Amino acid sequence: MNNAEPDGIAVRGVSAGYSRRTVLHDVTAHLPRSGVTSLVGPNGAGKSTLLAVLAGVLEPVSGAIEGRGPRRPAFVMQRSAVPDALPLTVREAVRMGRWADLGLWRRPSGEDRALVEECMERLGVLDLAGRQLGSLSGGQRQRTLVAQGLAQRPDLLLLDEPTAGLDQEARGRIADVLDGAGREGMTVVHATHDLDLALRAEHCLLLGNGRLTAQGAPGEVLTSEALRQVWNVPEPAHPGPPSPTGR
Ligand SMILES: Nc1ncnc2c1ncn2[C@@H]1O[C@H](COP(=O)(O)OP(=O)(O)OP(=O)(O)O)[C@@H](O)[C@H]1O
Incomplete structure (x- = not known):
């Protein structure tokens, strides 16, 4: 399935922004192929902007992304970016994930339909298949969007805060x-404020103020210490509670 470069995706000196305002500055990073990378950083650090550049929906001002592979990346946006009133059922929304491969005229094959059912099943929304998106809870809608991303069978799966506001089970x-x-x-990259999810990834990029602060395991x-620095939190006078990483 994956046709990206064997070494993964290279982000080379990427600067990007909106209108004349640059918000991402000279980011050089490596995203290992066939694994999960988490993007961590405070509000406004540039995580969504980097995802948009990786998705190819935002052109960098300078620098380049190499090794994305020939297939179009799948970009699962924050569920708040999807209008509530979209008149679609869960199954229709997940089916839309097949559109890029089907083109305008080809009807979905049995394989396409089976893939849609499988993706709904994996995200636990199969029993909601006939429900309108607007009638779902936030978590159910989020799981539907992730199922739609998976149904695209991308080389590169990008997700913006896929677990925001979800309960422990979801x-x-x-x-x-x-x-x-x-x-x-798949090469999976997700932006998150969920430290447990970030720690489960194979690789992590820490962004602060539009710059890459650290990358690695x-x-x-x-x-x-690194989290305090990017969040600009002063050193505690007395030793505080241990960090989630125990370091
Ligand atoms: N469409 C836009 N137009 C103009 N400025 C934008 C736009 N999207 C984001 N920005 C600005 O770019 C900067 C980086 O935003 P971005 O959404 O990439 O950060 P983030 O790390 O994803 O933040 P959060 O954790 O709050 O989602 C912020 O200063 C933000 O105000």
Whole structure:
């Protein structure tokens, strides 16, 4: 399935922004192929902007992305970016994930239909297949959007805060699905404020103020010292509670 460069995806000196405002500055990073990378950083650090550049929907001002592979990346946006009133059922929304491969005229094959059912099943929304998106809870809608991303069978699966506002069970299910997608050969990149999810990834990029602060194994990158620095939190006068990484 995965036709990206064997070494993964290279982000080379990427600067990007909106109108004349540059918000991402000279980011050089490596995203390992067939695995999960988490993007961590405070609000406004540039995580969504980097995802948009990786997705190819935002042209960088300078620099380049190499090794994305020939297939169009799948970009699962924050569920708040999807209008509530979209008149679609869950099954129709997940089916839309097949559109890029089908083109305008080809009807979905049995294989396409089976893939749609499988993706709904993996995200636990099969029993909601006939429900309108607008009638779902936030977590159910989020799981539907992830199912739509998976149904695209991308080389590169990008997700913006896929577990935001979800309960423990739904977070665990999405984390399992992302791990599975990585094992199946997809390169998965997600922006998150969920440190547990970030720590489950194979690789992690820490962004602060539009710049890459650190990259590597999440347990090495997400130290309490590094998190304090990018979040601009002063050193505690007395030793505080241990960080999630225990470092
Ligand atoms: N469409 C846009 N037009 C103009 N500025 C934008 C746009 N999207 C984001 N920005 C600005 O770019 C900067 C980086 O935003 P971005 O959404 O990439 O950060 P983030 O790390 O994803 O934040 P969060 O954790 O809050 O989602 C912010 O200062 C933001 O205000």
